[in-house]
Amino acid sequence: MNLVARLRSWLKWIVNGRRLDREMETEIRFHIESYAAELVRKGMSQQEAMREARIEFGGIESHKDAMRAAVGIRWWDELGSDLRHGWRLFYKNPAFSAVAVLTLALGVGANTAIFSIVDAVLLRSLPYRDPDRLVRIFFNEPGVGLRDVRFSKPELDDLQTRADVFEDVSPIFEGSENLTGAGQPERLEGVNGSFSYFSMLGVTPQIGRLYGPQDFAPGFAPEVVISDGLWRRAYGADPNVLGRTLRLDNDPLTIIGVLPPGFRHPGPTISGEPEVFGAGGFSADPFPKPMRGTRILVNGIGRLKPGLTLAQAQARLTAMAAQLRYDFPADYPPQAQWTIEIQPLQETLVGKVRPMLLVLLGAVILIVFIVSLNIANLLLARASGRQQEMAVRLALGASRGRMVRQMLTESMLLSLIGGAAGIATAVGTLGFILRFVPSNIPRLNEVRIDWMVLGFALLISILTGLVFGLAPALHAAKGALSSAIREGGRGSGYSTKTGRLRDVLIVSELAFAVILMVGAGLLLRTLRDLFQENPGFNPTQVVTANIELPNPNESEADPYLDIPRRANFDRELLRRMKAIPGVELAAITEALPGTNTNPSAVGGVAIEGFAIEDRPVESSENLSAERIRISPDYFKVLQASLLRGRSFSEGDEDGKPLVAIIDESTAHKYWPSSDPLGRRVRFGRDSTKPWRTVVGIVKDIKSDGLDIDGVPHIYVSTYQDSSKRLSVVLRTSLPATLLEPQIRHEIQSIDPGLPVFGVSSMNGVLDRSLASRRFSADLVGGFAGLAVLLASIGIYGLLAYMVGQRSREIGIRMALGARRDDILRMFLRKGVALAGVGIVAGVVFSAFTASMMASLLYGVRPHDPVVFLIVPLLLLAVAALASYFPARRATNVNPMFALREV
């Protein structure tokens, strides 16, 4: 029928209820008085007329009630009275209400906090124009097992002009740069992209302008755009900053614009957010001549043309790659199967942390369920106490539906109060909570409480209210009238109906607790395995520090341009480090163990293809390894064991025969049946480059993270092939904090423009590399602990309640000769049996949930027998303990008192 009209009048009533109520009365009064006036005209006295009119009208209140019912507003009135009733009940049971609201606040608060992270990281679109069209571009060589290889300028041009897929593409160089000329030299994260980088992302500057085609320079442009953060920190938010010059790695750059506060570069970085943004044409100095085979570019992102799906775009790119392989056979060896792949940018940014966040979300939702089951239990206990109230209501004509509604309203009131408290807690403590979240989770700075988060929190509150309200509500509705009154009258208690419902609640609570504990057990075992994992060296008493030599675009301004000059620096650095009192040994490495987690960043050690002398190209499938440049004493400092051959010596320098040391993984993989010592290898495909001889084999060192195995490494001497990113490793018994000033002093006495960063013990480095694993394991572990606590409270409460209700029965049993042990056993059996059922159910469910966690585990199988054995036993023990106390109380029942109580 006329739904809109009804809805409107309904809303009108809800909004203006009081005014409409007054109008209703005015209307009735008008009627009565008009009628009375007529009666007076017919000759009645005023007083009598009024009386007569009132009588003829009938009961005003009941008519008003009917009028309210006529506009369908009665449920609203009833809701109000239910709420007032519920409020009085909570007020009367302050202890119960406090416990319920507090646990709910905890549960909902934790959910809100975790969900706000999930929302920011996984759900919200990237904060750019049409983010769905942004993709990351990968160049792969599946034939030789390489992914995300570098690409050349002509290949970049192909993407832009030939592929007919992209509106814009940009290579992305991410890396740290040394900012000088503004006080203490500072290390900044920087990004260099193409001139369309900003227009591709759809950014508008805060002040000044961003790059455009007019800035085009074949090499690097002499301009720079800075972040809001840098602008505030280094320039005090000076609006006249435009046109000023800053030096990055010695290159003078003119500031042309400042980015808006919210802008963030969409990519992984070595550490922190990029703050300086350069642009270049990538085709002239400092870049080599653009040739198809000169692959110097890393990390491409692109914006798809409108209307193109990912699959269509991918198909075109695959076709183009095939055509290119055909057109330029010299640049694309057939066995490499060079190809192009695109992935949604969002996926490449957050894909890695998705499993962890989803596990956390799952855990926190389980917790709130356990919380609500516990409250359901409390409410159910109360509902049994209210049986008489319910029975009387039923007897007086309340409908069962009406009573269910009342019980649900009470639970909803409770859950919404708890939810509001939880949301308030989460909002208030979010900043504090985020400090514990490992910073390598992307997009953390976008975390905030928005409508989505609030909506989720509200949903969770309502769901919990339903979960814990439904049991007592149904119970109230089912209550058989006569028996309830009689039972209530007799004051006996543990009716089988409530009993069964409460049993189900306890069983589910335990099952949930098992799931959480198994998850926590697996994560904690993973963490323990990782810490106990031999990283291939001895990390104690090692202090590390990072330096990055400047990489100016003008080669004349580069004091570290070539290998001999860098070798000089390295030697001076090592001499000074060894001279620090307390330092026994010093060495240099390009990649600290456990830190090479972003190989595609500039300075990250990427996996490279290589060739083995005298091995036919066709048979050498999958030849790739990470190249790490080290100084001679590196293995000695780390106490890594050299298995065969020799370490590098000071003599392995530029101009001498090139040498290499391989690790066990490389040896097993590429020389499974022969001796690699003395064999020769060469990185890249350039056959004019000289070979390097394998002179030693070292035990595997976990360079790429403690949880990554089997990556082949080839070490080369830093005096023969050095990089600009280097870390010093010092063997010393002194703590890092004590050494830091001296390390800094010594390095800056070589070159005052060199910032020193990340001074830390090696153990600290390894520890940080596991930060996000530790975070999730700790969190899930904490939730599991909470779940066990709540479950045992549940069991305890149930049995204590039973003992109280059945004290008469216990008294009779004891009077008839039952021994205390029998009584004890009776209640213990009940508790343990319930726990047993819950645990078995939980184990079955855990078998599923654990498989879903497989990607988060290391060294532990999802169905790890130890975890699956210990968790049930532990919970059973806890359940037995929780049952023991109420059971023992049952044995203290004095039969005389219990019987007389009746």
Added chain:
Amino acid sequence: MGKQIDLLQGTLDMLILKAVSLGPLHGYGVLLRIQQISGEQLEIQQGSLYPALYRLEHQGWIAGEWGESDNKRKAKFYSLTTAGRRKLHAETEKWNRMTSLIAAILRTTSEEI
């Protein structure tokens, strides 16, 4: 005033719609008009008029508006909406069909079967 007839179940709504279709009326006016048209033959329980008015207003068939009565007092006047006019029309049709049907049934003599 002769013996009044009790209102048939469910016909009050129709009578109210008819009454206000002749011009806006306040509640008491509706009562008077129905009694007047029926020649004082119908008995309407005065109080039960209002729930019916509210229901009709809620369903959007009549619209209430506050105005001034003949004796210069504030009163709520109801008038028929377009939807109400359609409803009244449909109800009248139904009523006529039903009464003629029932009348025909009641007229039936034994020969006609």
